[in-house]
Amino acid sequence: MAPRALAIGRGWPGRLAALCVAGFLLAPLGAVLWRAGGAGWPGAADWAAVRFTLVQAVLSAAISAALAVPVARALARRRFRLRGAYVALMGAPFILPVIVAVMGLVVVFGRGGWINDLLGLAGLGPVSIYGLHGVVLAHVFFNLPLAVRLILQGWQEIPGERFRLAAQLGAGPAEIRRLLEWPMLRRVLPGVCAVIFAICLTSFAVALTLGGGPRSTTVELAIYQAFRFEFDLGRAAMLSVIQFAMVTLAGLAALRLSRGEGFGTGFDRVVPRWDARGRWLRLADGAWLVVTGVFLLGPLAAVAWRGLPGLDAMPASVWTAARASLAVALGATGVTMGLTLAMALARRGWVELIGLAPLAASPLVLGSGLFLLLNPVANPASLALAVTMAVNVVMALPFALRIVGPAVAGVEADYGRLADSLAMRGAARLRWLVLPRIRRPLGFAAGLTAALSMGDLGVIALFADPERATLPLTIFRLIGAYRMEAAAGASLLLLALSFGLFALFDHGGRWRADT
Amino acid sequence: MRHLAIATGLLFATQAAAQDPVLTIYTYDSFNTEWGPGPVVEAAFEKECGCDLKFVTAGDGAALLSRIRLEGARTEADVVLGLDTALIAQAAETGLFAPSGVEAGYNLPITWRDETFVPFDWGYFAFVGLKDGPKPGSFEDLAAGDATVVIQDPRSSTPGLGLLMWVKEAYGDRAEQVWEGLADNIVTVTPGWSEAYGLFLEGEADLVLSYTTSPAYHLIAEEDDTKIALPFEEGHYLQVEVAGMLAGTDQPELARDFLQFITTDAFQSAIPETNWMYPAVTPDGGLPEGFDTLVQVDKPLLTAPEAAAGIRDAALEEWRRALSQ
Structure with a gap:
C-alpha cells in the first residue's frame, strides 16, 4: 500500500517531529565526535x-515473541474475571528500574531464591541464574509483557465479523489459525521483534549482573570502558554508531517483513468468539495464562515483600524525589503523546525508522553529548529535570509509536476514503474519526510512557542536581549508602507510583472502549 | 506591615548572599546526600570562610574526572573533591590542576608526597562476609576453597579496578593464574558496587568485594555484628580519596583555604560515620567506637600512580582472558 498523503495537514507535523527526534539523537553524537576530534x-x-x-538480543527477542503468541491468543479468546487486571499486569515488569527488577529476579531465581528453595525441598541441586540464560531470562521477564500487549492488540484489530463468518462456515481453530491469525501475526510479529531486539541491544546492567562475567560484555559496557577507563571519546562514539546501525537494520528488516494487507473494515464492534470451545484448548490457554502470571508476578511480589518493612525507614527526601519524578513523568507523557500522534499520522517508513532509533542511543554518549552542547550556554544542574524529561520523551517514543502507529494506520485504511469524501480533515478528522478509534492503544501508550518516565535513570548522571533528584536516583543513592532497607521501601513506592500511573492511563483508554 | 518587613529581610539576606564569593566544588554523588558528609562540611566551612560553598555532583570518582575533562579549562569548578589514587595520574596529566600548597600531619598508611592533591580519607578494599560463613585468608585460599564471591567490573567500577590492581600488585606475573583459580568462585561480575553488595545481602554469594570499613556501618548504624571483613595474607589494596584545586579557578585563595580546611577536625570528624572511610588526619576525639573492631592491615599495597596506567591495561587483559574461559 503506497503511503497516502493525509488530509490532516498532509502529515508535515509528523515529519517535523521525526526530524526533531533525529536531531536530538544525532547532535549529541556529533558533539562527542567533534570533541574527540574524530x-x-x-x-x-x-x-x-x-x-x-x-546473540543475546536476538535470543531475547525471539523467545519473548514466541512465548507471547500463545499468551496473547489465550487473552484474546477467553473472558474471565480479573482479565482486566491481568492485562494491566502486563505493563508492570517492563516499567521497573533495572536494579530493582534484577533484585526481584534474584530473590526468585537466584542461588538462594524461592525456586532453588523449592528444588531443594524436592531434593534437586541448585540452578544458577548467572550466564547467557540468566540474561535472556531477565530480558524475557522485561519484554514478554510488552510483546503480549502488542500482539493482543493485533488480535483485537481483526474485525469480529471475520470470526463470525468463520464460525458460520464451520471453521475450526486450525482454519482460523491459518486464515485469520497467521496473517495477522505475520504483520505484527516483525515489529514486535524489532522493538525487543532494540531494547535488549543497549542492555547494560542486566546483561553484566546476570551474565556472570566478562564473557557477557555488551556494547554499552564497551562504551563505558572507552569513556571511563580510557577517556577515548572517539571510540565511544563509534560504538554508539554501531548500535544505531544494528537497530536501523533491524527496523528496516521489520518494515520489509511486516508488509501485508490488513483485514479491512468491519462494523467496528467486538464480537464474541465461537471457536476454541474445546476442553483441551481451554486447558492449554489456562495453563499459559497461569504460568506467565506466576513468572511475572513472582519477582514483583518479591520487590513488594522486601519493600514493606522499609517503607517507614525512608528519609523525607524520598517524597521530594517522588514528586519530582511524578512531575517529570506527567510532562513527558503529554509531550510524547503529541509527538506520537503526529508521527503516527505522517505514516512514512523513514518516520517509523526514526521512531525506533532512540532505543539504540547509548545513554552515556547521549548524556555526554547533551552535556557538551548545553554546558557552554547554561548550568547543567539547573536543566536536570528538563533534560530528564526530554530524554524520557525520546526514549518512550519508540514504544508509543509501536503501539499507536498500527492503530492509526488501520483507521486510515478503513475509514480514510470515507472521511476524504466527506472532506473531513484537520482537527475534526482527528477528533471524530481517529481519536475515538485509537483510545485503547493511546491509553496504553500514555500509561507506558508515564511509567517509563518514572523509572528512567539513564542520562541524568551528568546533570544531577543535588537538591532535585528523581526517585530512581534516590534509590541508587540509598543503596550506595548501605541503606538497603530504605532503598527497598523506595523501590516499592516507585513500583506503586509507576504502576498506578500506568494503570490509570491504560484503564482510561480501555474504559468503555468497546464501542 | 509584617509582610513588608519579611520582604525587606529577605532582600537583605539575598543581597548578602549575592555579595559572598561562591566556591564551587565538584564531588561524587554520594558525598553530598543528606546522610553524606556534604551538608556537615558545607555548614562548617561557610561558618569560617564568609563565602557560599556550592556542591555540584557527578556520578562517582571516574565520572567526576570525565566531567572535568569534558569541560576542560572552561570548567566552573574551583575544587574537585573525590578523585582517588587510581585516577590521580590521569587527572594530573590533564594539566587542569594546580599545586595545593597544603601540608599536614596525615595519618595515612603511606607517606604522602603528592603536591597537587590533598588526601581527605582512605580505606582498604577487602572481601566482606558473614561471621559464621567461610573465611579464606588469602586469594589462593579463596581459589582453592568453594566460597562464592561477587565482584565488580574494573571497567565500570572503582572497587572493581581496586581488586584488579590488588591481585596484580600482590602476584605480579602470576596474577593471571590467580584469576584462573578464582574463576569458579566468582558468581558474577556486576557493573557497580551497589549491585554487588545488594546481591551479597540477598545471600547470592558468601563474600563480596567491598571495604574493610563496611562492617562498621552495619555495626554502628544497624547494630548488626554479623558482617565481617576478611584479613588477607597478601595485604590489602589501599584507596586514598583526594581533592585538588583547578588551575583556572577564579577563587584561588578560597580554594586553597578549603583544601587546608579538609585537613582540620571540622572536616575530618565528619568522615568516619558519613562516608564510612578512615579520616586522612585522625581527629582529636579519635575514631568512633566500633572502628576499633575493624580488620587491622599491616601490609598496605598501592601501585605508584605514575606506573598504574601502564600496568592497568595489561592487568585488564589478563583478567578478561582468565574469566572469559
Missing part, C-alpha cells in the same frame, strides 16, 4: 562485545 576504531574485545550483544 572516530576511534573498535578493538578486538569490542567486536566480541558486539557479537555477544547481537
Whole structure:
C-alpha cells in the first residue's frame, strides 16, 4: 500500500517531529565526535562485545515473541474475571528500574531464591541464574509483557465479523489459525521483534549482573570502558554508531517483513468468539495464562515483600524525589503523546525508522553529548529535570509509536476514503474519526510512557542536581549508602507510583472502549 | 506591615548572599546526600570562610574526572573533591590542576608526597562476609576453597579496578593464574558496587568485594555484628580519596583555604560515620567506637600512580582472558 498523503495537514507535523527526534539523537553524537576530534576504531574485545550483544538480543527477542503468541491468543479468546487486571499486569515488569527488577529476579531465581528453595525441598541441586540464560531470562521477564500487549492488540484489530463468518462456515481453530491469525501475526510479529531486539541491544546492567562475567560484555559496557577507563571519546562514539546501525537494520528488516494487507473494515464492534470451545484448548490457554502470571508476578511480589518493612525507614527526601519524578513523568507523557500522534499520522517508513532509533542511543554518549552542547550556554544542574524529561520523551517514543502507529494506520485504511469524501480533515478528522478509534492503544501508550518516565535513570548522571533528584536516583543513592532497607521501601513506592500511573492511563483508554 | 518587613529581610539576606564569593566544588554523588558528609562540611566551612560553598555532583570518582575533562579549562569548578589514587595520574596529566600548597600531619598508611592533591580519607578494599560463613585468608585460599564471591567490573567500577590492581600488585606475573583459580568462585561480575553488595545481602554469594570499613556501618548504624571483613595474607589494596584545586579557578585563595580546611577536625570528624572511610588526619576525639573492631592491615599495597596506567591495561587483559574461559 503506497503511503497516502493525509488530509490532516498532509502529515508535515509528523515529519517535523521525526526530524526533531533525529536531531536530538544525532547532535549529541556529533558533539562527542567533534570533541574527540574524530572516530576511534573498535578493538578486538569490542567486536566480541558486539557479537555477544547481537546473540543475546536476538535470543531475547525471539523467545519473548514466541512465548507471547500463545499468551496473547489465550487473552484474546477467553473472558474471565480479573482479565482486566491481568492485562494491566502486563505493563508492570517492563516499567521497573533495572536494579530493582534484577533484585526481584534474584530473590526468585537466584542461588538462594524461592525456586532453588523449592528444588531443594524436592531434593534437586541448585540452578544458577548467572550466564547467557540468566540474561535472556531477565530480558524475557522485561519484554514478554510488552510483546503480549502488542500482539493482543493485533488480535483485537481483526474485525469480529471475520470470526463470525468463520464460525458460520464451520471453521475450526486450525482454519482460523491459518486464515485469520497467521496473517495477522505475520504483520505484527516483525515489529514486535524489532522493538525487543532494540531494547535488549543497549542492555547494560542486566546483561553484566546476570551474565556472570566478562564473557557477557555488551556494547554499552564497551562504551563505558572507552569513556571511563580510557577517556577515548572517539571510540565511544563509534560504538554508539554501531548500535544505531544494528537497530536501523533491524527496523528496516521489520518494515520489509511486516508488509501485508490488513483485514479491512468491519462494523467496528467486538464480537464474541465461537471457536476454541474445546476442553483441551481451554486447558492449554489456562495453563499459559497461569504460568506467565506466576513468572511475572513472582519477582514483583518479591520487590513488594522486601519493600514493606522499609517503607517507614525512608528519609523525607524520598517524597521530594517522588514528586519530582511524578512531575517529570506527567510532562513527558503529554509531550510524547503529541509527538506520537503526529508521527503516527505522517505514516512514512523513514518516520517509523526514526521512531525506533532512540532505543539504540547509548545513554552515556547521549548524556555526554547533551552535556557538551548545553554546558557552554547554561548550568547543567539547573536543566536536570528538563533534560530528564526530554530524554524520557525520546526514549518512550519508540514504544508509543509501536503501539499507536498500527492503530492509526488501520483507521486510515478503513475509514480514510470515507472521511476524504466527506472532506473531513484537520482537527475534526482527528477528533471524530481517529481519536475515538485509537483510545485503547493511546491509553496504553500514555500509561507506558508515564511509567517509563518514572523509572528512567539513564542520562541524568551528568546533570544531577543535588537538591532535585528523581526517585530512581534516590534509590541508587540509598543503596550506595548501605541503606538497603530504605532503598527497598523506595523501590516499592516507585513500583506503586509507576504502576498506578500506568494503570490509570491504560484503564482510561480501555474504559468503555468497546464501542 | 509584617509582610513588608519579611520582604525587606529577605532582600537583605539575598543581597548578602549575592555579595559572598561562591566556591564551587565538584564531588561524587554520594558525598553530598543528606546522610553524606556534604551538608556537615558545607555548614562548617561557610561558618569560617564568609563565602557560599556550592556542591555540584557527578556520578562517582571516574565520572567526576570525565566531567572535568569534558569541560576542560572552561570548567566552573574551583575544587574537585573525590578523585582517588587510581585516577590521580590521569587527572594530573590533564594539566587542569594546580599545586595545593597544603601540608599536614596525615595519618595515612603511606607517606604522602603528592603536591597537587590533598588526601581527605582512605580505606582498604577487602572481601566482606558473614561471621559464621567461610573465611579464606588469602586469594589462593579463596581459589582453592568453594566460597562464592561477587565482584565488580574494573571497567565500570572503582572497587572493581581496586581488586584488579590488588591481585596484580600482590602476584605480579602470576596474577593471571590467580584469576584462573578464582574463576569458579566468582558468581558474577556486576557493573557497580551497589549491585554487588545488594546481591551479597540477598545471600547470592558468601563474600563480596567491598571495604574493610563496611562492617562498621552495619555495626554502628544497624547494630548488626554479623558482617565481617576478611584479613588477607597478601595485604590489602589501599584507596586514598583526594581533592585538588583547578588551575583556572577564579577563587584561588578560597580554594586553597578549603583544601587546608579538609585537613582540620571540622572536616575530618565528619568522615568516619558519613562516608564510612578512615579520616586522612585522625581527629582529636579519635575514631568512633566500633572502628576499633575493624580488620587491622599491616601490609598496605598501592601501585605508584605514575606506573598504574601502564600496568592497568595489561592487568585488564589478563583478567578478561582468565574469566572469559
